[in-house]
Structures are given as C-alpha cells and as structure tokens.
Amino acid sequence: KQEVTQIPAALSVPEGENLVLNCSFTDSAIYNLQWFRQDPGKGLTSLLLIQSSQREQTSGRLNASLDKSSGRSTLYIAASQPGDSATYLCAVGPLTTDSWGKLQFGAGTQVVVTP
Amino acid sequence: NAGVTQTPKFQVLKTGQSMTLQCAQDMNHEYMSWYRQDPGMGLRLIHYSVGAGITDQGEVPNGYNVSRSTTEDFPLRLLSAAPSQTSVYFCASRSGTSGTYEQYFGPGTRLTVT
Numbered sequence: 001k002q003e004v005t006q007i008p009a010a011l012s013v014p015e016g017e018n019l020v021l022n023c024s025f026t027d028s029a030i031y032n033l034q035w036f037r038q039d040p041g042k043g044l045t046s047l048l049l050i051q052s053s054q055r056e057q058t059s060g061r062l063n064a065s066l067d068k069s070s071g072r073s074t075l076y077i078a079a080s081q082p083g084d085s086a087t088y089l090c091a092v093g094p095l096t097t098d099s100w101g102k103l104q105f106g107a108g109t110q111v112v113v114t115p
Numbered sequence: 116n117a118g119v120t121q122t123p124k125f126q127v128l129k130t131g132q133s134m135t136l137q138c139a140q141d142m143n144h145e146y147m148s149w150y151r152q153d154p155g156m157g158l159r160l161i162h163y164s165v166g167a168g169i170t171d172q173g174e175v176p177n178g179y180n181v182s183r184s185t186t187e188d189f190p191l192r193l194l195s196a197a198p199s200q201t202s203v204y205f206c207a208s209r210s211g212t213s214g215t216y217e218q219y220f221g222p223g224t225r226l227t228v229t
Contacts, residue, residue: 004157032216043205044220089157093216102148102173103207103218105157 002027004092006106014114019077021109023090028068031093034103035064035075038087047088048075052095080113087111116141119221121206127227128196136191136224138206144219145211147189151175151202152223158205164189165211196228 003026013019023033032051036044048057048064050073056065061078077084087110091103122137140147148163150173160173164183178200180192189208193200206221 034218036220041225043222046217046219049217091158091218102160102163103150103158105150105159107155107157 002104004106010110012112021075023073025071029095031095034091036089121221138189140208144208147208149191150205201228
C-alpha cells in the first residue's frame with residue numbers, strides 16, 4: 001500500500017527565506033504528484049502537478065521536483081512571504097488502472113512565515 | 116465556472132441522525148470523489164465515481180452511501196451519524212479524459228456529531 005510522508009510536520013521561517021518542503025512515497029508506480037495549499041478552515045488549492053514523466057514544474061516562486069526512483073518530491077518556495085503561511089499537502093496519484101487517480105495524501109507541513 | 120461547490124459549510128448532528136452532504140461541479144468532469152480530513156491523518160478517500168451510475172468504495176467507506184444519477188452531482192449520505200464521523204469532508208472532481216488528471220476540490224463541509 002502506498003504511504004506518503006511529509007516531514008517536517010511544522011516549519012517556521014523568517015520572511016525572505018526560501019522554503020523547502022519534502023514529500024516521500026513508498027511505491028514509485030505513480031501517475032502524477034500534486035501539491036496543494038490549504039489555509040485554515042478552507043479547501044485545497046492546487047499549486048503544481050507533476051506527471052510521472054516529468055522531473056519538475058514551476059509556477060512563479062514555486063518549483064516542485066520529482067524523483068520517482070527515490071520516491072521523493074520537493075516543493076521550493078523562493079523568498080517566502082507572510083502570505084505563504086498555510087498547510088502544504090502533497091498527494092500521489094497511483095498508476096494502477098483500477099485506481100482511477102485515487103489520491104494518497106500526506107499529512108501535510110504547516111508553514112508559518114514570520115515578518 | 117463555479118468549479119466544485121459543497122453545501123452546507125457547517126453542520127451539527129446528534130448521534131443516530133442522518134443527513135446528506137451535497138456536492139456539485141460544473142466542469143463536466145467524469146470523476147468525482149469524497150474525502151474526509153482528520154487532524155494528523157491527511158485526507159482519506161471515502162467513495163468515488165467514474166461516471167453517472169458508477170460508484171465504488173475508497174479507503175474508509177463504512178457508514179456512508181453515495182449515488183451518482185447525473186454527471187454534475189455526487190451527494191454523500193450519512194445513514195446513522197456517529198461521533199467518529201466528526202470531520203471535514205471534501206468533494207473533488209477531475210476530468211476522465213484529460214491527460215494530467217489534475218483534481219479540483221470544493222471548500223469543504225465541517226461536520227460535528229455529538
């Protein structure tokens with residue numbers, strides 16, 4: 001069974017510092033990996049999606065890398081801002097044909113960016 | 116497009132009561148699913164549907180029923196609410212034909228069972 005782990009569970013950084021968030025998964029047979037942001041009491045906002053054939057995706061200050069062979073993805077947020085404070089979740093979409101993209105989620109990393 | 120919508124936003128139930136959580140999407144997505152989110156456990160899949168008339172169980176289906184009579188709607192029914200069903204419920208959808216399979220989530224329903 002696929003296990004998705006996010007370490008650390010919580011992270012606090014001063015404004016301007018780069019954020020590095022880690023996601024690891026146990027089964028490399030994945031279709032894609034998606035990073036989400038969740039603000040307190042809110043839903044999930046999709047940040048980046050990486051297909052299994054890709055090594056990275058970028059959007060503005062965000063860059064996500066994927067290393068399937070080692071079962072790791074990293075989300076980089078450059079020059080963090082207080083508005084980046086949120087919980088970041090990674091989710092893996094399995095490759096098996098009967099899974100129909102059922103996502104396996106990590107528990108998330110709670111990020112606080114202090115002014 | 117409104118995307119994925121969910122109602123209600125908040126609900127308090129007593130043990131044994133039943134209710135339906137509503138979910139609708141206007142993106143003509145074939146695939147819809149329900150997740151629950153509990154502290155420290157991430158999101159877990161309850162039920163999913165790959166199209167109208169087709170549903171299947173996810174990781175934690177006990178105590179919940181679903182049906183899919185239209186492409187747009189995917190309601191989740193709690194038959195007899197229990198305190199263990201206190202959680203935040205999210206509905207999600209994605210295209211069944213798009214290559215990226217990116218999933219879109221609703222704003223959630225926060226349910227408390229007393």
